[in-house]
Amino acid sequence: MSERTILVWFRNDLRIHDNEILLEAVRKADKILPVYCFDPFYFKQNSSGNPKTGNIRARFLIESVANLRKNLQTIGGELIVRIGNPAEILPQLAEEYHVNEVYHHREVASEETEISEQVETALWKMRLNLKHFIGHTLYHKEDLPFPIKDIPDSFAVFKKKAERDSNVRPCLDTPGHITTPGISDAGEIPTLQMLGLNEPIDDPRSLNRFVGGEDEALTQLANFFDNNSHLLIGKKGAQVNLSKLSPWVALGCISLRRVYWEVVKHQQLNNTQYGNILLDLLWRDYFRFMFKKHGQKFIATKDNTEDTAIGTDALFEIWKNGETGVPIIDAIMHELNATGYISNQSRQITAGFLVNELKVHWKKGAAYFEEKLIDYSPASNWGNWAFIAGVNDARESRYNVAVLPESASRSEYIDTWLPVLI
Numbered sequence: 001m002s003e004r005t006i007l008v009w010f011r012n013d014l015r016i017h018d019n020e021i022l023l024e025a026v027r028k029a030d031k032i033l034p035v036y037c038f039d040p041f042y043f044k045q046n047s048s049g050n051p052k053t054g055n056i057r058a059r060f061l062i063e064s065v066a067n068l069r070k071n072l073q074t075i076g077g078e079l080i081v082r083i084g085n086p087a088e089i090l091p092q093l094a095e096e097y098h099v100n101e102v103y104h105h106r107e108v109a110s111e112e113t114e115i116s117e118q119v120e121t122a123l124w125k126m127r128l129n130l131k132h133f134i135g136h137t138l139y140h141k142e143d144l145p146f147p148i149k150d151i152p153d154s155f156a157v158f159k160k161k162a163e164r165d166s167n168v169r170p171c172l173d174t175p176g177h178i179t180t181p182g183i184s185d186a187g188e189i190p191t192l193q194m195l196g197l198n199e200p201i202d203d204p205r206s207l208n209r210f211v212g213g214e215d216e217a218l219t220q221l222a223n224f225f226d227n228n229s230h231l232l233i234g235k236k237g238a239q240v241n242l243s244k245l246s247p248w249v250a251l252g253c254i255s256l257r258r259v260y261w262e263v264v265k266h267q268q269l270n271n272t273q274y275g276n277i278l279l280d281l282l283w284r285d286y287f288r289f290m291f292k293k294h295g296q297k298f299i300a301t302k303d304n305t306e307d308t309a310i311g312t313d314a315l316f317e318i319w320k321n322g323e324t325g326v327p328i329i330d331a332i333m334h335e336l337n338a339t340g341y342i343s344n345q346s347r348q349i350t351a352g353f354l355v356n357e358l359k360v361h362w363k364k365g366a367a368y369f370e371e372k373l374i375d376y377s378p379a380s381n382w383g384n385w386a387f388i389a390g391v392n393d394a395r396e397s398r399y400n401v402a403v404l405p406e407s408a409s410r411s412e413y414i415d416t417w418l419p420v421l422i
Contacts (some may be wrong), residue, residue: 056340067213109378203338217248362389
């Protein structure tokens, strides 16, 4: 009997713990071929002439892929790394290594879905199956109390019914060992220059630099519960949890279930509530399920046109460069440009300012956040901006977005905008 080989196509699931496609491949195949493709599509210029993926975000990605390779090597495996179109690379590798099937985690946003379809078409011509798994949500869609087509559009209703009638599945085991075929050329991890980007200059005022990878994600999660630095006093004296796990969550260096069960464990151990973190996990699920239910209609403008008003380009430039003259807006944008990260409440107020005060089309801001944020996630980013712009039919917003006076201090800002967890 011939050996069975499964190619595991890693995308935004850069971990070996709680990873269904990796564990299932180990169970079903004799040999595993892990692959990651740096797709040039994500490093091309956007409509503003800037890189679709900025250098800070790209550096974090490179570090995360390198750490995934290291962790696979610790359990006997290897990660093949290539630069190129997955629809071309994966069929080539499948033929070279006599692959029987390809596994990957399903995405929901349009660009990612289109790439999957291209790969599926290319593999189908070889009579190979691309098997889809669901691994980016807290609640598995099969465990929800409603089918995808009937998911409530109201977040409040979705939250109430999901928490009442669904359960979060336990984390999956980490494979103890995997066997790969004899790999002649695993490929090198690209540099930023190889992706057409310059090295970022880290701002010395930044308190920390986010380092990509599963190891760092698990360390960050453990440190979050080991000290009290994540606790701030928010509005009316309430304690607010800031874990800053979102960069690792976005690339799947850590699973939502791992975060959830650690929160549950520590709530029981020390009687500390981490409701904001659990709320954020639910928001992530909600946005992904809305994209699954509605597709691009979820973020489509009602008249399907772009803003062409005279002067909006200049206004967008002063916003993105932090030159609006509004101290809190400018400070937040300087932080984003220097570090690739700003808190959720910072995103809401700067987005609200761009849309409601400067009257610039919201998609310009969403594309800029896509370039800059190291925790960029298509569903959350575009869904959030669409909410703020009011282009969908949701009757609630994540925040009651308003603009603070120019004289507002940082402390007033924190008191006004309760941070939403990670």
